[in-house]
């Protein structure tokens with residue numbers, strides 16, 4: 049790990065700070081503008097998910113360099129209520145429903161890898177990665 | 182009926198002529214640019230459908246004025262092979278499939294009314310209308 | 315050159331052509347580009363980015379703010395980009411589900427198959443068409459050792475997969491009726507117990523069961539709340555309702571059914587149907603039972619199977635090829 | 651002000667703010683606008699049009715060609731607009747289908763319900779979980795007048811709705827077996843005839859049937875190509891496969907099944923399962939039957955029902971909560 053940076057998500061403006069952090073790192077790593085926007089949107093959705101459903105948590109951004117491949121990793125963590133039925137939350141049709149946030153499936157679609165771990169009552173940890181092509 | 186104008190569809194460039202005709206009439210009737218583009222796209226799909234599947238046919242454009250409501254009617258006719266299973270052709274999922282043309286369901290979505298009559302072996306007639314709001 | 319670069323090049327060419335001469339031809343190229351980009355999964359936010367790059371190249375002296383405005387547009391387009399990606403995957407899922415239901419419909423078709431008895435005394439026609447892919451109507455013929463012919467027609471309240479699942483039960487229940495007990499009232503009574511025992515209390519089934527005995531030309535029948543059929547009396551040339559009273563299957567396990575009798579004369583017809591036939595909705599509203607009688611009369615000169623086929627086709631057309639309910643029609647025509 | 655005007659106004663405000671000061675805060679507003687526009691069904695081609703109108707207003711001296719370029723962009727966006735509209739309607743359809751399948755799964759649940767017999771000699775635990783919503787596995791208990799307990803477990807080759815439909819047949823066929831004919835080989839032989847007769851030749855069913863007689867503690871069993879269960883011998887503390895040979899149901903209507911016998915001693919266990927239990931795929935590949943035996947041992951101190959529940963939970967977790975096949979596990983534990 050070369051670099052990790054973290055934003056606490058407590059109020060809505062922290063979402064903007066997390067976006068800014070992600071966009072800066074993406075730019076530094078050499079991602080193009082479209083990919084910058086995708087990464088930023090994914091961060092935004094994850095941070096918003098924390099803000100709306102967990103109350104508070106954190107978003108960390110990590111630069112990756114594995115076997116010569118560069119990438120950006122987002123880690124979104126909270127100690128909120130957790131997700132009872134992960135399969136259901138990740139289902140299609142939730143993404144753009146009700147306008148209440150493209151949410152997790154949307155973020156997943158914008159990134160290359162997406163892992164979610166959640167224990168009801170204990171919290172949720174999401175790790176999403178995008179590789180530089 | 183105030184006005185009717187017709188383009189024969191024999192080769193691909195006739196599709197362009199049908200589009201042009203439709204766009205002009207739409208403009209005259211006072212449709213905004215977005216609706217002009219929608220009407221033109223619908224005409225394009227219908228004309229293309231004739232060109233690809235029936236070989237030849239015609240697209241007519243009619244100005245409507247019913248109870249003070251203005252509108253534009255597209256009539257696409259051919260004596261081609263006709264459609265065996267209309268229900269299936271109009272199903273979702275056909276629209277953007279294979280890139281082989283947004284086709285009929287796409288055209289339907291862009292217009293207000295859409296009627297299709299087809300007799301296998303005899304031909305197809307499609308009437309689509311858009312009302313000025 | 316990879317696909318994306320190729321798409322960028324095509325976009326550039328078509329846009330340049332359009333800017334040279336803003337004609338319809340060039341816009342038609344735009345539509346073709348759109349189709350091509352979708353085919354290669356280029357998402358809408360990429361289109362915005364391509365557009366911006368092209369403008370920068372074509373008009374180097376463009377105000378910086380105009381270029382900035384594209385960054386905002388791209389941000390707004392991201393939501394549409396997500397919806398677009400979801401659309402691709404939904405389409406795939408939908409296709410899979412459809413295939414699964416199609417297979418299930420085939421399985422159902424094999425499961426529910428019934429052979430139409432071939433006897434001289436009676437000409438029989440039967441058709442059953444589901445409104446969606448799976449059928450919640452069912453008909454069944456059986457011939458016993460005394461040449462008596464049993465005919466059952468049933469309709470689950472509801473359509474689609476749940477109804478089809480229920481109906482498979484009726485089929486097995488009928489299959490396992492003892493051979494010697496085909497009296498209509500006792501058939502309905504035993505099926506009623508099966509339904510009451512196995513099916514969710516919110517599911518009901520209507521059913522009509524009739525038994526024709528070629529030796530004395532008696533038709534005995536009973537109904538569990540099923541849509542009444544018609545009886546055609548050849549001697550007078552008139553149609554009447556084939557009324558029969560009885561509670562739906564599955565309401566009360568102790569229900570008893572009354573049995574009715576009719577002597578069938580040469581040329582008489584027994585017409586059995588599900589409510590999908592009478593509740594056929596045309597542009598002028600639901601058809602009347604009179605309309606149906608008219609249709610039957612018009613086709614009476616045909617063979618029983620041709621009759622039901624023709625009547626179905628005519629009713630299908632009258633409702634613009636959109637069945638609102640499963641459709642089942644059976645005609646028994648006496649030759650003796 | 652109608653929704654569209656309201657959306658235009660919001661777009662205008664957010665874009666103007668962004669152009670004043672290109673910061674992340676303003677782009678975040680862009681994302682919110684995106685969500686809002688999608689909520690109100692504004693299609694992507696309208697966004698392009700709004701953007702153009704805004705630029706015209708903000709920069710009246712913009713080169714005409716730049717404005718023209720938006721007409722081209724709008725044309726390209728039309729294809730995405732159609733896909734977007736299709737997406738809205740697909741989502742709706744998908745929701746309806748899901749609801750229908752959910753109802754069907756409930757109907758199936760009621761249809762297939764079986765009561766676990768309560769006798770002193772035997773402690774019984776059973777669990778059956780479908781991989782998708784509908785179950786293509788089935789188990790069935792029956793107790794005859796001599797207190798003998800019949801247990802059947804079956805698996806249709808295949809999953810989902812078609813499998814579920816097939817399975818409903820087995821259930822009725824079992825229900826209508828004559829009370830006095832629960833010998834495992836004759837049960838399989840008569841079910842085999844039902845399957846052969848009613849089911850499409852491409853559909854097969856594997857099944858295991860066992861009969862336990864508490865009076866002589868004999869367990870007799872037969873198998874139609876079903877995944878072998880386990881037998882736990884309490885005296886030696888060892889597990890062995892409950893092997894039995896036999897052809898799948900539905901292959902040949904004349905198939906005969908061989909019947910096997912075992913004397914069940916105190917503390918012995920009979921473990922029956924479907925291949926969904928053994929074909930559980932973890933990150934390290936399929937589990938071994940050894941792993942399963944390990945799990946059973948670990949839970950052996952529990953009540954039979956708790957055992958099967960726990961084993962299911964542990965296997966579910968091992969395969970990341972993604973069942974690849976329907977899962978059915980039954981444990982019979984002798985108390986005498």
Ligand SMILES: [Mn+2]
Pocket residue numbers: 450451469470471472473477640
């Ligand atoms: Mn029904």
Ligand SMILES: [Mn+2]
Pocket residue numbers: 469470588589590639640
């Ligand atoms: Mn009905």
Ligand SMILES: [Mn+2]
Pocket residue numbers: 786787805806807808809813976
């Ligand atoms: Mn199976």
Ligand SMILES: [Mn+2]
Pocket residue numbers: 805806924925926975976
């Ligand atoms: Mn299996």
